[in-house]
Amino acid sequence: MLLLLLGLARVMRPVEQRAQAALSAAQSDLALSQIEGTLGQGIILAVLGGFRTILADFSWIRLNAAWEQKAHGELDALIRLVTTLEPDSVYFWINSARMLAYDVPHWRIDAAGGASVLSATQQREIVEEQAQHAFALLARARQFHPLDSKLHLEVAQIYLIRLQDHAAAGEWFLQASQLPAAPYYAARRHADLLQLQGLNQQAYLFLKQLHQKLPDEDPYAQKNIVLERIQQLEASMQLPAGLR
Protein backbone atom coordinates (compact mmCIF):
# COMPACT_ATOMS: atom_id res chain seq x y z
CA MET A 1 0.00 0.00 0.00
CA LEU A 2 2.78 2.35 1.03
CA LEU A 3 4.81 1.33 -1.99
CA LEU A 4 1.90 2.13 -4.30
CA LEU A 5 1.59 5.64 -2.85
CA LEU A 6 5.35 6.18 -2.95
CA GLY A 7 5.49 4.99 -6.52
CA LEU A 8 2.60 7.23 -7.49
CA ALA A 9 4.23 10.18 -5.73
CA ARG A 10 7.44 9.52 -7.65
CA VAL A 11 5.55 9.46 -10.95
CA MET A 12 3.43 12.49 -10.10
CA ARG A 13 6.31 14.61 -8.75
CA PRO A 14 7.07 16.27 -12.14
CA VAL A 15 3.36 17.04 -12.57
CA GLU A 16 3.21 18.54 -9.10
CA GLN A 17 6.36 20.56 -9.68
CA ARG A 18 4.96 22.03 -12.90
CA ALA A 19 1.75 23.05 -11.17
CA GLN A 20 3.68 24.41 -8.18
CA ALA A 21 5.97 26.39 -10.50
CA ALA A 22 2.95 27.92 -12.25
CA LEU A 23 1.48 28.84 -8.87
CA SER A 24 4.75 30.29 -7.48
CA ALA A 25 5.37 32.38 -10.61
CA ALA A 26 2.06 34.17 -10.23
CA GLN A 27 1.89 34.59 -6.45
CA SER A 28 4.21 36.45 -4.08
CA ASP A 29 5.92 34.47 -1.34
CA LEU A 30 4.49 34.71 2.14
CA ALA A 31 7.00 36.25 4.58
CA LEU A 32 5.39 34.62 7.57
CA SER A 33 8.23 35.37 9.94
CA GLN A 34 7.39 39.08 9.72
CA ILE A 35 3.94 38.66 11.15
CA GLU A 36 4.08 35.48 13.24
CA GLY A 37 3.78 37.43 16.45
CA THR A 38 0.60 39.08 15.25
CA LEU A 39 -1.09 35.85 14.30
CA GLY A 40 -2.36 33.10 16.53
CA GLN A 41 -1.52 29.51 15.64
CA GLY A 42 -5.02 28.90 14.30
CA ILE A 43 -4.72 31.88 12.00
CA ILE A 44 -1.33 30.66 10.76
CA LEU A 45 -2.89 27.32 9.89
CA ALA A 46 -5.68 29.08 8.03
CA VAL A 47 -3.21 31.28 6.16
CA LEU A 48 -1.11 28.34 5.11
CA GLY A 49 -4.23 26.33 4.36
CA GLY A 50 -5.28 28.46 1.41
CA PHE A 51 -7.31 31.19 3.14
CA ARG A 52 -4.59 33.81 2.89
CA THR A 53 -6.45 36.30 0.71
CA ILE A 54 -9.71 36.15 2.63
CA LEU A 55 -7.82 36.64 5.90
CA ALA A 56 -6.08 39.65 4.36
CA ASP A 57 -9.49 41.03 3.41
CA PHE A 58 -10.90 40.58 6.89
CA SER A 59 -7.76 42.07 8.38
CA TRP A 60 -8.28 45.07 6.11
CA ILE A 61 -11.77 45.50 7.53
CA ARG A 62 -10.26 45.35 11.04
CA LEU A 63 -7.72 47.92 9.92
CA ASN A 64 -10.50 50.24 8.83
CA ALA A 65 -12.10 49.85 12.23
CA ALA A 66 -8.77 50.79 13.86
CA TRP A 67 -8.55 53.76 11.51
CA GLU A 68 -11.99 54.96 12.57
CA GLN A 69 -10.96 54.66 16.21
CA LYS A 70 -7.63 56.43 15.49
CA ALA A 71 -5.74 53.55 17.10
CA HIS A 72 -2.27 54.32 15.80
CA GLY A 73 -0.46 51.31 17.25
CA GLU A 74 -3.04 48.81 16.04
CA LEU A 75 -3.08 50.50 12.65
CA ASP A 76 0.66 50.01 12.20
CA ALA A 77 0.46 46.34 13.16
CA LEU A 78 -2.48 45.68 10.84
CA ILE A 79 -0.83 47.49 7.94
CA ARG A 80 2.17 45.18 8.31
CA LEU A 81 -0.14 42.16 8.57
CA VAL A 82 -2.29 43.00 5.56
CA THR A 83 0.57 43.91 3.24
CA THR A 84 2.47 40.76 4.26
CA LEU A 85 -0.53 38.48 3.79
CA GLU A 86 -1.35 39.91 0.40
CA PRO A 87 1.47 41.92 -1.11
CA ASP A 88 -0.03 41.55 -4.60
CA SER A 89 -2.85 44.00 -3.85
CA VAL A 90 -1.77 47.55 -4.75
CA TYR A 91 -4.98 48.82 -3.14
CA PHE A 92 -3.75 47.80 0.35
CA TRP A 93 -0.33 49.41 -0.10
CA ILE A 94 -1.67 52.73 -1.41
CA ASN A 95 -4.47 53.17 1.09
CA SER A 96 -2.19 52.19 3.99
CA ALA A 97 0.36 54.77 2.87
CA ARG A 98 -2.39 57.39 2.69
CA MET A 99 -3.46 56.66 6.24
CA LEU A 100 0.12 56.95 7.46
CA ALA A 101 0.87 60.17 5.59
CA TYR A 102 -2.41 62.05 5.77
CA ASP A 103 -4.29 60.88 8.87
CA VAL A 104 -1.80 59.70 11.49
CA PRO A 105 0.03 63.07 11.70
CA HIS A 106 -3.22 64.75 12.74
CA TRP A 107 -3.88 62.04 15.33
CA ARG A 108 -0.42 62.49 16.80
CA ILE A 109 -0.74 66.27 16.85
CA ASP A 110 -4.15 66.01 18.53
CA ALA A 111 -2.81 63.48 21.02
CA ALA A 112 0.06 65.84 21.89
CA GLY A 113 -2.34 68.66 22.66
CA GLY A 114 -3.34 70.01 19.28
CA ALA A 115 -2.07 72.68 16.93
CA SER A 116 -2.40 75.36 19.62
CA VAL A 117 0.07 73.55 21.90
CA LEU A 118 2.66 72.28 19.42
CA SER A 119 4.79 74.74 17.50
CA ALA A 120 4.78 74.78 13.71
CA THR A 121 8.24 73.18 13.75
CA GLN A 122 7.09 70.34 15.97
CA GLN A 123 4.03 69.76 13.78
CA ARG A 124 6.22 69.80 10.68
CA GLU A 125 8.51 67.17 12.25
CA ILE A 126 5.56 64.89 12.89
CA VAL A 127 4.29 65.32 9.33
CA GLU A 128 7.75 64.59 7.91
CA GLU A 129 8.25 61.57 10.14
CA GLN A 130 4.94 60.07 9.06
CA ALA A 131 5.69 60.87 5.43
CA GLN A 132 8.93 58.89 5.77
CA HIS A 133 6.95 55.93 7.19
CA ALA A 134 4.66 56.13 4.15
CA PHE A 135 7.67 56.33 1.80
CA ALA A 136 9.20 53.25 3.44
CA LEU A 137 5.92 51.36 2.99
CA LEU A 138 5.69 52.38 -0.67
CA ALA A 139 9.33 51.39 -1.21
CA ARG A 140 8.46 47.88 0.03
CA ALA A 141 5.42 47.91 -2.25
CA ARG A 142 7.63 48.70 -5.25
CA GLN A 143 9.61 45.49 -4.61
CA PHE A 144 6.42 43.59 -5.51
CA HIS A 145 5.14 46.03 -8.14
CA PRO A 146 8.21 47.66 -9.73
CA LEU A 147 6.36 48.78 -12.85
CA ASP A 148 3.15 50.07 -11.26
CA SER A 149 2.99 53.84 -11.74
CA LYS A 150 0.34 54.28 -9.02
CA LEU A 151 2.97 53.72 -6.33
CA HIS A 152 5.29 56.34 -7.79
CA LEU A 153 2.35 58.74 -8.12
CA GLU A 154 1.48 58.21 -4.48
CA VAL A 155 5.01 59.17 -3.41
CA ALA A 156 4.79 62.24 -5.63
CA GLN A 157 1.45 63.28 -4.12
CA ILE A 158 2.78 62.95 -0.57
CA TYR A 159 5.80 65.10 -1.42
CA LEU A 160 3.52 67.66 -3.02
CA ILE A 161 0.60 67.78 -0.60
CA ARG A 162 2.16 66.97 2.76
CA LEU A 163 5.71 68.22 2.38
CA GLN A 164 5.27 70.93 -0.28
CA ASP A 165 8.50 69.69 -1.87
CA HIS A 166 7.98 70.61 -5.53
CA ALA A 167 11.38 69.37 -6.68
CA ALA A 168 11.01 65.88 -5.21
CA ALA A 169 7.35 65.65 -6.27
CA GLY A 170 8.26 66.65 -9.82
CA GLU A 171 10.97 64.00 -9.94
CA TRP A 172 8.55 61.28 -8.86
CA PHE A 173 5.91 62.43 -11.34
CA LEU A 174 8.56 62.17 -14.05
CA GLN A 175 9.51 58.63 -12.95
CA ALA A 176 5.84 57.63 -12.90
CA SER A 177 5.28 59.03 -16.39
CA GLN A 178 8.06 56.81 -17.78
CA LEU A 179 6.47 53.57 -16.56
CA PRO A 180 4.18 51.39 -18.71
CA ALA A 181 0.47 52.33 -18.65
CA ALA A 182 1.18 55.51 -16.67
CA PRO A 183 -1.57 58.14 -16.75
CA TYR A 184 -0.91 61.08 -19.08
CA TYR A 185 -1.32 63.65 -16.32
CA ALA A 186 1.90 62.48 -14.58
CA ALA A 187 4.05 64.09 -17.27
CA ARG A 188 1.95 67.28 -17.25
CA ARG A 189 2.31 67.54 -13.46
CA HIS A 190 6.09 67.22 -13.79
CA ALA A 191 6.08 70.17 -16.19
CA ASP A 192 3.75 72.19 -13.92
CA LEU A 193 6.08 71.66 -10.96
CA LEU A 194 9.10 72.70 -13.02
CA GLN A 195 7.28 75.96 -13.73
CA LEU A 196 6.42 76.42 -10.04
CA GLN A 197 10.14 76.15 -9.30
CA GLY A 198 10.83 78.84 -11.88
CA LEU A 199 12.46 76.37 -14.29
CA ASN A 200 10.48 77.59 -17.29
CA GLN A 201 13.11 76.69 -19.86
CA GLN A 202 13.23 73.07 -18.68
CA ALA A 203 9.43 72.93 -18.54
CA TYR A 204 9.22 74.33 -22.09
CA LEU A 205 11.67 71.78 -23.54
CA PHE A 206 9.98 68.94 -21.67
CA LEU A 207 6.51 69.90 -22.90
CA LYS A 208 7.71 70.17 -26.49
CA GLN A 209 9.12 66.64 -26.34
CA LEU A 210 5.98 65.42 -24.63
CA HIS A 211 3.72 66.99 -27.25
CA GLN A 212 5.50 65.07 -30.01
CA LYS A 213 4.99 61.74 -28.24
CA LEU A 214 1.32 62.15 -27.31
CA PRO A 215 -1.29 60.36 -29.48
CA ASP A 216 -3.75 62.53 -31.39
CA GLU A 217 -6.79 60.33 -31.00
CA ASP A 218 -6.73 59.74 -27.22
CA PRO A 219 -8.77 62.42 -25.37
CA TYR A 220 -7.05 61.58 -22.08
CA ALA A 221 -3.70 62.65 -23.57
CA GLN A 222 -5.06 66.24 -23.70
CA LYS A 223 -2.63 67.16 -26.42
CA ASN A 224 -4.36 70.52 -26.93
CA ILE A 225 -3.82 71.39 -23.24
CA VAL A 226 -0.12 70.61 -23.59
CA LEU A 227 0.03 72.82 -26.70
CA GLU A 228 -1.66 75.65 -24.83
CA ARG A 229 0.94 75.42 -22.06
CA ILE A 230 3.75 75.44 -24.59
CA GLN A 231 2.31 78.59 -26.16
CA GLN A 232 1.88 80.21 -22.74
CA LEU A 233 5.51 79.49 -21.92
CA GLU A 234 6.63 80.87 -25.27
CA ALA A 235 4.73 84.06 -24.55
CA SER A 236 5.96 84.36 -20.95
CA MET A 237 9.58 83.71 -21.96
CA GLN A 238 9.13 86.05 -24.98
CA LEU A 239 10.78 83.57 -27.31
CA PRO A 240 11.55 84.87 -30.81
CA ALA A 241 9.35 83.36 -33.51
CA GLY A 242 12.29 81.52 -35.06
CA LEU A 243 12.96 79.61 -31.85
CA ARG A 244 9.39 78.47 -31.31
Added chain:
Amino acid sequence: MINSLQRIHWIAANTFLEAVRQKFFHALLLLSLALLGSSVFFQQFNFGSNELKFLTDFGFAAILFFGSILSIVLSTQLFFNELEDRTALTLLAKPVHKLEFLAGKFFGAYALMFCFTFALSLLLAVLLFWRETILISQLADGLADGRLIRYGDVFVFGLVQWLKFAVISAMTLFIGSFAQTNLFTIVVSFFALIICQLQYIAREAYVGIESSLARGILHLLGWIFPNFQIFNLGEQLVYPVEQPLALSTLAWLAAYAGSYSLAFLLLAQLNFRNREL
Protein backbone atom coordinates in the same frame (compact mmCIF):
# COMPACT_ATOMS: atom_id res chain seq x y z
CA MET B 1 -16.19 -4.26 -19.07
CA ILE B 2 -19.37 -2.59 -20.29
CA ASN B 3 -21.39 -4.48 -17.68
CA SER B 4 -18.96 -3.35 -15.04
CA LEU B 5 -19.33 0.27 -16.12
CA GLN B 6 -23.09 -0.12 -16.11
CA ARG B 7 -23.04 -1.43 -12.56
CA ILE B 8 -20.82 1.44 -11.47
CA HIS B 9 -23.24 3.82 -13.19
CA TRP B 10 -26.27 2.33 -11.39
CA ILE B 11 -24.59 2.43 -8.01
CA ALA B 12 -23.40 6.00 -8.66
CA ALA B 13 -26.88 7.12 -9.73
CA ASN B 14 -28.43 5.55 -6.66
CA THR B 15 -25.75 7.08 -4.44
CA PHE B 16 -26.37 10.48 -5.99
CA LEU B 17 -30.10 10.27 -5.33
CA GLU B 18 -29.44 9.18 -1.76
CA ALA B 19 -26.92 11.98 -1.28
CA VAL B 20 -29.32 14.62 -2.58
CA ARG B 21 -31.76 13.61 0.12
CA GLN B 22 -29.19 13.96 2.91
CA LYS B 23 -30.17 16.67 5.40
CA PHE B 24 -26.51 17.56 5.92
CA PHE B 25 -26.15 18.37 2.23
CA HIS B 26 -29.24 20.61 2.28
CA ALA B 27 -28.07 22.41 5.38
CA LEU B 28 -24.56 22.98 4.10
CA LEU B 29 -25.76 24.09 0.66
CA LEU B 30 -28.21 26.58 2.16
CA LEU B 31 -25.59 27.83 4.60
CA SER B 32 -23.03 28.28 1.82
CA LEU B 33 -25.48 30.08 -0.44
CA ALA B 34 -26.66 32.32 2.40
CA LEU B 35 -23.10 33.14 3.44
CA LEU B 36 -22.20 33.96 -0.13
CA GLY B 37 -25.32 36.07 -0.51
CA SER B 38 -24.49 37.98 2.68
CA SER B 39 -21.16 39.04 1.17
CA VAL B 40 -22.97 41.82 -0.69
CA PHE B 41 -22.87 43.66 2.63
CA PHE B 42 -19.25 44.47 1.80
CA GLN B 43 -20.73 47.41 -0.11
CA GLN B 44 -21.32 49.04 3.28
CA PHE B 45 -17.58 49.60 3.56
CA ASN B 46 -17.39 51.68 0.36
CA PHE B 47 -14.19 50.10 -0.89
CA GLY B 48 -14.96 51.15 -4.45
CA SER B 49 -13.96 48.72 -7.17
CA ASN B 50 -11.94 46.70 -4.61
CA GLU B 51 -15.25 45.44 -3.23
CA LEU B 52 -15.28 43.01 -6.14
CA LYS B 53 -12.01 41.51 -4.94
CA PHE B 54 -13.46 41.05 -1.47
CA LEU B 55 -16.51 39.37 -2.96
CA THR B 56 -14.38 37.06 -5.08
CA ASP B 57 -12.09 36.08 -2.20
CA PHE B 58 -15.08 35.43 0.03
CA GLY B 59 -16.78 33.28 -2.59
CA PHE B 60 -13.65 31.27 -3.29
CA ALA B 61 -13.07 30.71 0.43
CA ALA B 62 -16.68 29.49 0.78
CA ILE B 63 -16.27 27.00 -2.08
CA LEU B 64 -12.97 25.78 -0.65
CA PHE B 65 -14.12 25.50 2.97
CA PHE B 66 -17.62 24.09 2.59
CA GLY B 67 -16.67 21.93 -0.34
CA SER B 68 -13.91 20.26 1.66
CA ILE B 69 -16.26 19.62 4.59
CA LEU B 70 -18.97 18.25 2.32
CA SER B 71 -16.56 15.96 0.46
CA ILE B 72 -15.43 14.32 3.67
CA VAL B 73 -18.75 14.10 5.49
CA LEU B 74 -20.77 13.05 2.46
CA SER B 75 -18.34 10.34 1.35
CA THR B 76 -18.23 8.98 4.90
CA GLN B 77 -21.98 8.99 5.41
CA LEU B 78 -22.77 7.42 2.06
CA PHE B 79 -20.25 4.64 2.65
CA PHE B 80 -21.07 3.85 6.24
CA ASN B 81 -24.85 4.07 5.73
CA GLU B 82 -24.56 1.13 3.36
CA LEU B 83 -22.54 -0.83 5.90
CA GLU B 84 -24.71 0.00 8.91
CA ASP B 85 -27.98 -0.68 7.08
CA ARG B 86 -26.52 -3.92 5.75
CA THR B 87 -27.57 -2.93 2.23
CA ALA B 88 -23.95 -3.42 1.23
CA LEU B 89 -24.32 -7.13 1.96
CA THR B 90 -27.33 -7.37 -0.32
CA LEU B 91 -25.57 -5.47 -3.04
CA LEU B 92 -22.34 -7.42 -2.84
CA ALA B 93 -24.23 -10.72 -2.80
CA LYS B 94 -25.05 -9.97 -6.41
CA PRO B 95 -22.25 -10.11 -8.99
CA VAL B 96 -20.95 -6.71 -7.97
CA HIS B 97 -17.24 -6.40 -7.40
CA LYS B 98 -16.15 -4.49 -4.33
CA LEU B 99 -14.20 -2.11 -6.52
CA GLU B 100 -17.37 -1.41 -8.51
CA PHE B 101 -19.18 -0.73 -5.26
CA LEU B 102 -16.49 1.72 -4.12
CA ALA B 103 -16.28 3.36 -7.54
CA GLY B 104 -20.05 3.76 -7.62
CA LYS B 105 -20.03 5.36 -4.18
CA PHE B 106 -17.20 7.64 -5.23
CA PHE B 107 -18.79 8.80 -8.47
CA GLY B 108 -22.18 9.30 -6.84
CA ALA B 109 -20.70 11.58 -4.17
CA TYR B 110 -18.50 13.24 -6.76
CA ALA B 111 -21.47 14.05 -8.98
CA LEU B 112 -23.11 15.76 -6.03
CA MET B 113 -19.90 17.73 -5.36
CA PHE B 114 -20.13 18.92 -8.97
CA CYS B 115 -23.65 20.22 -8.36
CA PHE B 116 -22.58 21.90 -5.12
CA THR B 117 -19.51 23.56 -6.65
CA PHE B 118 -21.45 24.65 -9.74
CA ALA B 119 -24.25 26.17 -7.64
CA LEU B 120 -21.80 28.21 -5.55
CA SER B 121 -19.79 29.27 -8.60
CA LEU B 122 -22.98 30.35 -10.38
CA LEU B 123 -24.18 32.40 -7.41
CA LEU B 124 -20.75 34.03 -7.07
CA ALA B 125 -20.70 34.91 -10.78
CA VAL B 126 -24.20 36.41 -10.55
CA LEU B 127 -23.28 38.47 -7.46
CA LEU B 128 -20.08 39.70 -9.08
CA PHE B 129 -21.93 40.67 -12.27
CA TRP B 130 -24.58 42.53 -10.30
CA ARG B 131 -22.11 44.45 -8.13
CA GLU B 132 -19.77 45.22 -11.03
CA THR B 133 -22.71 46.64 -13.03
CA ILE B 134 -23.64 48.90 -10.14
CA LEU B 135 -20.04 49.98 -9.51
CA ILE B 136 -19.50 50.81 -13.20
CA SER B 137 -22.45 53.19 -13.06
CA GLN B 138 -21.24 54.72 -9.76
CA LEU B 139 -17.50 54.89 -10.39
CA ALA B 140 -17.16 56.10 -13.96
CA ASP B 141 -13.45 56.90 -13.56
CA GLY B 142 -12.41 53.88 -11.53
CA LEU B 143 -13.85 51.41 -14.03
CA ALA B 144 -13.33 53.48 -17.17
CA ASP B 145 -11.93 50.51 -19.10
CA GLY B 146 -15.14 48.52 -18.66
CA ARG B 147 -15.57 45.22 -16.86
CA LEU B 148 -12.64 43.92 -14.83
CA ILE B 149 -13.84 40.44 -14.12
CA ARG B 150 -13.38 37.36 -16.28
CA TYR B 151 -16.51 35.46 -15.38
CA GLY B 152 -15.37 32.23 -16.94
CA ASP B 153 -12.54 32.11 -14.41
CA VAL B 154 -15.06 31.84 -11.57
CA PHE B 155 -16.12 28.50 -13.03
CA VAL B 156 -12.51 27.55 -13.70
CA PHE B 157 -11.81 27.99 -9.99
CA GLY B 158 -14.85 25.86 -9.22
CA LEU B 159 -13.54 23.20 -11.61
CA VAL B 160 -10.09 23.21 -10.00
CA GLN B 161 -11.61 22.80 -6.53
CA TRP B 162 -13.86 20.03 -7.83
CA LEU B 163 -10.71 18.20 -8.96
CA LYS B 164 -9.32 18.57 -5.44
CA PHE B 165 -12.59 17.29 -3.95
CA ALA B 166 -12.11 14.09 -5.96
CA VAL B 167 -8.88 13.41 -4.12
CA ILE B 168 -10.49 14.26 -0.78
CA SER B 169 -13.45 11.94 -1.44
CA ALA B 170 -11.21 9.10 -2.57
CA MET B 171 -8.92 9.60 0.43
CA THR B 172 -11.96 9.53 2.73
CA LEU B 173 -13.18 6.28 1.19
CA PHE B 174 -9.70 4.82 1.66
CA ILE B 175 -9.75 5.76 5.35
CA GLY B 176 -13.31 4.48 5.66
CA SER B 177 -12.30 1.15 4.15
CA PHE B 178 -10.35 0.22 7.29
CA ALA B 179 -12.10 2.43 9.88
CA GLN B 180 -14.79 0.93 12.07
CA THR B 181 -16.86 4.04 12.67
CA ASN B 182 -17.82 7.04 10.57
CA LEU B 183 -16.69 9.46 13.31
CA PHE B 184 -13.18 8.05 13.16
CA THR B 185 -13.23 8.34 9.37
CA ILE B 186 -14.33 11.96 9.46
CA VAL B 187 -11.78 12.99 12.08
CA VAL B 188 -8.85 11.21 10.42
CA SER B 189 -9.91 12.54 7.02
CA PHE B 190 -9.88 16.10 8.33
CA PHE B 191 -6.40 15.61 9.74
CA ALA B 192 -5.29 14.15 6.42
CA LEU B 193 -6.80 17.18 4.66
CA ILE B 194 -4.80 19.54 6.87
CA ILE B 195 -1.63 17.54 6.24
CA CYS B 196 -2.23 17.66 2.49
CA GLN B 197 -2.86 21.40 2.64
CA LEU B 198 0.27 22.12 4.71
CA GLN B 199 2.73 19.50 3.57
CA TYR B 200 4.43 21.91 1.17
CA ILE B 201 5.60 23.84 4.27
CA ALA B 202 6.99 20.65 5.79
CA ARG B 203 8.92 19.96 2.59
CA GLU B 204 10.54 23.37 2.70
CA ALA B 205 11.32 22.89 6.39
CA TYR B 206 12.93 19.43 6.17
CA VAL B 207 15.69 20.76 3.98
CA GLY B 208 17.17 22.53 7.00
CA ILE B 209 16.62 19.78 9.61
CA GLU B 210 19.80 18.20 10.99
CA SER B 211 18.33 14.88 12.09
CA SER B 212 18.36 12.51 9.14
CA LEU B 213 15.57 10.41 10.67
CA ALA B 214 13.26 13.42 11.01
CA ARG B 215 14.21 14.53 7.54
CA GLY B 216 13.42 11.09 6.20
CA ILE B 217 10.04 10.96 7.90
CA LEU B 218 9.05 14.38 6.62
CA HIS B 219 10.29 13.44 3.17
CA LEU B 220 8.15 10.30 3.28
CA LEU B 221 5.07 12.25 4.38
CA GLY B 222 5.62 14.65 1.54
CA TRP B 223 5.57 11.75 -0.89
CA ILE B 224 2.56 9.94 0.54
CA PHE B 225 0.19 12.85 0.98
CA PRO B 226 -0.87 14.80 -2.13
CA ASN B 227 -0.02 18.49 -2.21
CA PHE B 228 -3.24 20.52 -2.12
CA GLN B 229 -1.43 23.83 -2.26
CA ILE B 230 -1.16 23.50 -6.04
CA PHE B 231 -4.95 23.80 -6.28
CA ASN B 232 -4.97 27.29 -4.67
CA LEU B 233 -5.09 29.23 -7.91
CA GLY B 234 -7.53 31.97 -6.91
CA GLU B 235 -5.00 34.79 -7.31
CA GLN B 236 -4.37 33.95 -10.96
CA LEU B 237 -8.01 33.91 -11.89
CA VAL B 238 -10.86 36.37 -12.43
CA TYR B 239 -8.77 39.57 -12.59
CA PRO B 240 -6.22 40.58 -15.23
CA VAL B 241 -2.77 39.40 -14.09
CA GLU B 242 0.68 39.35 -15.65
CA GLN B 243 0.74 35.55 -15.74
CA PRO B 244 -2.74 34.12 -16.29
CA LEU B 245 -3.44 30.44 -15.74
CA ALA B 246 -2.29 28.28 -18.64
CA LEU B 247 -4.49 25.52 -20.02
CA SER B 248 -1.62 23.09 -19.58
CA THR B 249 -1.64 23.77 -15.82
CA LEU B 250 -5.31 22.73 -15.71
CA ALA B 251 -4.44 19.57 -17.58
CA TRP B 252 -1.61 18.78 -15.14
CA LEU B 253 -3.92 19.36 -12.19
CA ALA B 254 -6.54 17.07 -13.68
CA ALA B 255 -3.92 14.35 -14.22
CA TYR B 256 -2.61 14.83 -10.67
CA ALA B 257 -6.07 14.67 -9.11
CA GLY B 258 -7.13 11.74 -11.27
CA SER B 259 -4.03 9.73 -10.44
CA TYR B 260 -4.28 10.22 -6.69
CA SER B 261 -8.02 9.52 -6.72
CA LEU B 262 -7.47 6.28 -8.57
CA ALA B 263 -4.64 5.29 -6.24
CA PHE B 264 -6.73 5.90 -3.12
CA LEU B 265 -9.67 4.00 -4.60
CA LEU B 266 -7.46 1.04 -5.42
CA LEU B 267 -6.02 1.12 -1.92
CA ALA B 268 -9.54 1.29 -0.51
CA GLN B 269 -10.44 -1.76 -2.54
CA LEU B 270 -7.43 -3.67 -1.15
CA ASN B 271 -8.67 -3.00 2.40
CA PHE B 272 -12.32 -3.48 1.59
CA ARG B 273 -11.68 -6.83 -0.10
CA ASN B 274 -10.65 -8.38 3.21
CA ARG B 275 -13.14 -6.54 5.37
CA GLU B 276 -15.90 -8.47 7.07
CA LEU B 277 -19.24 -6.79 6.49
